[in-house]
Amino acid sequence: MNTFYRGPACVVWELTLACNLKCLHCGSTAGGKREAELSPGEALALCDDLKKAGCGGVALMGGEPLLRKDFFAIARRVRELGMELSVITNGTVQSEGIFRGLRELSPRAVAVSLDAADPALHDRIRGQKGAFEKSGSFIDRCLAEGLPVSVITTVHKLNIAELPKLRDLLKGRGIAWQVQTAGAEGGRFSRDLLLDKEDFYAVGLFVEACRRHYSAEELPVIGAHDLGYHSALLTNVSLYEKWKGCQAGISVAGIRSDGGVMGCLAVNDAAFVEGNVRRESFASIWNRPGAFAYARAFKKEQAGPECAGCEHAETCGGGCSEMSLMKTGRLHNDPYCFLAIEKKMLAAEKSGPLRKLGLKLGGLAGGASFRRLGGIFSGKRGRDA
Numbered sequence: 001m002n003t004f005y006r007g008p009a010c011v012v013w014e015l016t017l018a019c020n021l022k023c024l025h026c027g028s029t030a031g032g033k034r035e036a037e038l039s040p041g042e043a044l045a046l047c048d049d050l051k052k053a054g055c056g057g058v059a060l061m062g063g064e065p066l067l068r069k070d071f072f073a074i075a076r077r078v079r080e081l082g083m084e085l086s087v088i089t090n091g092t093v094q095s096e097g098i099f100r101g102l103r104e105l106s107p108r109a110v111a112v113s114l115d116a117a118d119p120a121l122h123d124r125i126r127g128q129k130g131a132f133e134k135s136g137s138f139i140d141r142c143l144a145e146g147l148p149v150s151v152i153t154t155v156h157k158l159n160i161a162e163l164p165k166l167r168d169l170l171k172g173r174g175i176a177w178q179v180q181t182a183g184a185e186g187g188r189f190s191r192d193l194l195l196d197k198e199d200f201y202a203v204g205l206f207v208e209a210c211r212r213h214y215s216a217e218e219l220p221v222i223g224a225h226d227l228g229y230h231s232a233l234l235t236n237v238s239l240y241e242k243w244k245g246c247q248a249g250i251s252v253a254g255i256r257s258d259g260g261v262m263g264c265l266a267v268n269d270a271a272f273v274e275g276n277v278r279r280e281s282f283a284s285i286w287n288r289p290g291a292f293a294y295a296r297a298f299k300k301e302q303a304g305p306e307c308a309g310c311e312h313a314e315t316c317g318g319g320c321s322e323m324s325l326m327k328t329g330r331l332h333n334d335p336y337c338f339l340a341i342e343k344k345m346l347a348a349e350k351s352g353p354l355r356k357l358g359l360k361l362g363g364l365a366g367g368a369s370f371r372r373l374g375g376i377f378s379g380k381r382g383r384d385a
């Protein structure tokens, strides 16, 4: 099969698994460091290695990446090498030096997690009293520094009702908002809190309605990869006009803090580690024939029962690999698919509420274009995208 894949557009790099919070939904159950995390020297060498492999951008996350003492040395190397930089933080580790350092990096995005507009609920989800206030002040300070701020909200049963309040908190402030749904990989998360299909579809509806109601300047909002696909009604949820399948090992990659290379860190399973940058270069792992076969070499015959016979199976690949594994224990079988949910609703209903919903959505004025949103989410806020 593949002999060469262009370097990843983006590598999501878990700098450390250490974290000062204990978030309920944390997919990697962060808290303490991984055994044998990359040393400062190894981390800097990995930056060079990523550049050589043709990587376009790096998103530094954790755990909490700002806990690493060499965070700025690594981030600076990423920028010196000409790669885009995003930082994903819980926003509770802060100092004058951090804000100054972030500004000097000219990052594409500083993304801060915010799970509720209600401070007590956010603190409960994040496992620390006062976390909401700290993250809020981090966001305010980054905005004051002119940094491109994003907020990431991870939705589950505890906070789904917070979405309208979060929308009101965020709109009009120049903050880009990414809405994603929680998985059940983490050890602190109870499966009872996972969204059911109706909740999941409601999250899609919420994002769609925001996108149709507000301009990209008023409220730039996107749904993450797992919110999709091929819906007849919800056509304006993700950052892309067309879903092209799970991009793990195709245009994105993940690196664990111990050097393990994966297609996507959301798939929190050691069986999906393709190699380690301590033993070979990133390029050699990325370009190895047969690597990331679950995404690169997918054939529609491999689709599971949820996706078998779907007209989009070939290009969709059966949805999000993480969602599929988490929900059904196998790949290419994502049951949380807007198209499949709509088909089931249409088959079950007689009175046409789905059709009425479509008419209501169609009646919403305005709308944020994919092009404009693409510009905002790639760090071109305030400029023509």
Ligand code: SF4
Binding pocket: 229, 230, 303, 306, 307, 310, 311, 312, 313, 314, 316, 317, 318, 319, 333, 334, 337, 338, 339, 340
């Ligand atoms: S049914 Fe499966 S293959 Fe078809 S669009 Fe949904 S996730 Fe993709």
Ligand code: SF4
Binding pocket: 225, 226, 245, 246, 247, 248, 252, 263, 264, 265, 266, 267, 319, 320, 321, 322, 323
């Ligand atoms: S596993 Fe899901 S979140 Fe990860 S790259 Fe694939 S679609 Fe995106």
